[in-house]
Amino acid sequence: MSTSGATPAPLPAETGAAFVVDVEGFEGPLDLLLALARQQKVDLKQVSILALADQYLAFVGEARRASLDLAAEYLVMAAWLAFLKSRLLLPEPPAPDEPSGETLASALAFQLQRLEALRAVADRLAARPRLGREVFARGAPEAVATTTVAVVRAELSDLMRAYAAHLVRQTPQQLRIAPSDLDTVAAALERLERLLGATPGWAELRAFLPPGTVEGLQQGRLKARATLAATFAASLELVRDGRLRLSQSRPFGPIHLAPAPPAAGDAG
Amino acid sequence: MSPVDPLHCRLAEAILFASAEPVSLKALSQRLPEGADVAAVVSDLEAAYRDRGVNLVRIGDAVAFRTASDLAALMTEEKQVQRRLSRAALETLAIIAYHQPVTRAEIETIRGVHLSRGTLDTLFDLGWIRPKGRRAVPGRPVTWATTTAFLDHFGLAGLDELPGVDDLKAAGLLDARPAIQVYGEGREGDEDGCLDQGSP
C-alpha cells in the first residue's frame, strides 16, 4: 500500500482518456472512486489512496466548475477525502482515540477491493447457465396418479403480501379524521379578533396561540406548526383590513402585533 | 445399431425432456444439427430408456418421455394438486400470525369483514393454526394461534422472525403509502419554528 510519497497519478483531465465529468453514470461516490482507482491500472491492493483522493477531488472540482449539480453524498466524500489527505500528509500523529491516516486509507482500499471482488463474482454468477434460459426443467410435469392430494401452495412472501395488503387497506379509514384537528385560518382569525380587543399595545404573536402550542412547536409537532401558520395568516388578513399592525425587527426574529390605531380620517 | 452421434442423442434427449408437448419427428429434426439422423436418434433413445422408469413413447408421429406404465400403480400417492390459498384465508392466517392469540370476532374486527365458516377450518385442516385457550370475556371465545407446522412451512425459526411492519415497508410492500404519515407527529429534520429562536 503506497499511501504516501507516491507520485500522484495524472489527473483525469491530463490523461487524455475521455473521462468526461458525468456523475450520472455512477452509482454514488464509492462507484466513482472504484472507477478512478481502475484508472491507476494497478492491482487494487497497490492503489495509491493519496493519488486517488487527488483524482476524486479534481473530478469533483471539475464537476463544480462545469456547474454540475453534484449530489450531497459526493461532496461529503470529497470533504472526507480532503480530511484523509491531510491526515496522510501531516507528520504529527493523531489523537490516541483516532485512527491514523494509514488505517483510514487501508479501510478505504479494503472497501474498494470488497466492492470490486463482489462485482466480479456477481458477473460470474450472472454468467452461469440459468434455469429457464439455458437449462430446463421437465416441460411436461406428469400427473400420473389417480388419487388427489391437495397441496396448498403458500410462501412466506404470500403471507407478507397478504398482511401488507391488509395494512394498506386499513389506513384510509384513519385518514378521514386526521386533517380535521388542524387549526384553520378562520378559527385563528376568530381567536385573534377575540384576544385583540383585550390587548392594549404591542404583544408577541406567540401570546395569541392556544395553550400548548408553544410546547408543541418545540417538539416540532405538525398540529402546532399548522396553528402557527394559521395564526400568522390570520394576522396578515387583519393587517390587510387595517385592523392590525405587525412588526419584526430582524429576520427570523419574534413577530409583534398590536391593534391598529383608529383611522385618523382619510387624510392623504 | 447405426453409429449415432452421441451429441445428437443428448440434444434430442434434452429437447424432449424440456418440451411441454410431444415433439414431432419433423420438429425434432429441425432442432437437431444439419444432417442428423432423427430416426436413428429416436431408436437409440427408445432402446436406452426401454427398461428405465421413464420411457420414450411414440404418440402419432411425435415422441415424448412418459413415466413407465408399470409404475403407475406405485406412483398413485403422488398426485398432488397444487392449490393456492384464498386471499381471505391468507389474510386471516397473516392476522393470526401477527396478532395471536386472537379470537374469531377480533379477526373480523381487524379485517372489517365477516369471516366465512370455511376459512378457519381450512387453516386448521392444514395444521397451521390451533386453538389456544379462551379469552376471559363473556362467552369465553376460543383464541387462535399458529403452530410449529406453520413455522416449518414458511421457513421461520420462530415467531419473532416474522418480518415486521418496517421490513414490509423496506421491501416495498407498503408502497401505497398511507397519506396519514404526512400528518404524523414529530417529523425529523425539522427546523425550529421561528418563534423559538426569537423569544428573548
Place this chain on the structure above:
Amino acid sequence: MSPVDPLHCRLAEAILFASAEPVSLKALSQRLPEGADVAAVVSDLEAAYRDRGVNLVRIGDAVAFRTASDLAALMTEEKQVQRRLSRAALETLAIIAYHQPVTRAEIETIRGVHLSRGTLDTLFDLGWIRPKGRRAVPGRPVTWATTTAFLDHFGLAGLDELPGVDDLKAAGLLDARPAIQVYGEGREGDEDGCLDQGSP
C-alpha cells in the same frame, strides 16, 4: 457400489422425471417403498445420467432432473424472454448470496449506495431471497438469505459452489462490517461515517 433395488431406481427416476420442481431427499424417501436406500438410489441415478442430455443435479438438500448445462448454446430456441436483472439487483443478490445472512444496512455499506425501494422487492418476487431471522443489534434488523429457488435457478448444488466464494473468503472480503471496523482498531461509534454508511 451397493446393489440398489432396480425397482427403487426406476421408481425414483419416474418420480424425479415427472416433477418440474426439485424433490427433497426426505420427500423422495417418503415416496419410495419402506427401507429403500435413498442415498444409494440417488447416487446411482446421478451416475447413470452423468453423460446424458439430462442430468440429475443436487440443489441444496433436494434433487432434480435438468437439461445438461453444456447444451445451453444448442437449446437457445427454447430461450424465453426473461427480464434482465438490473445492475443494482444483481449486485444486491450477490451480496445476499455471499454474505448471508445480511441486513439491508450491510448491503448498503458494501455497495456504498442507498438501496432503492424496489430492489429487494424484485429479488423477493423472483423467490430468490427470503428474510432469515433478525440480527441481535439495536433495532433488531431483519437479515436476508437466499432460497432453494435461487440455487436451482443458478444451477448450484449449495452455497459452497458459489463462484469464487473460497477466494473471497481467503482474501477476507466476506466481511460485511463497515471497512473501518474490519481494518481499523475496531473502534465503535466512529464519526467518520461517510466511509462506512451507504447513505450518509
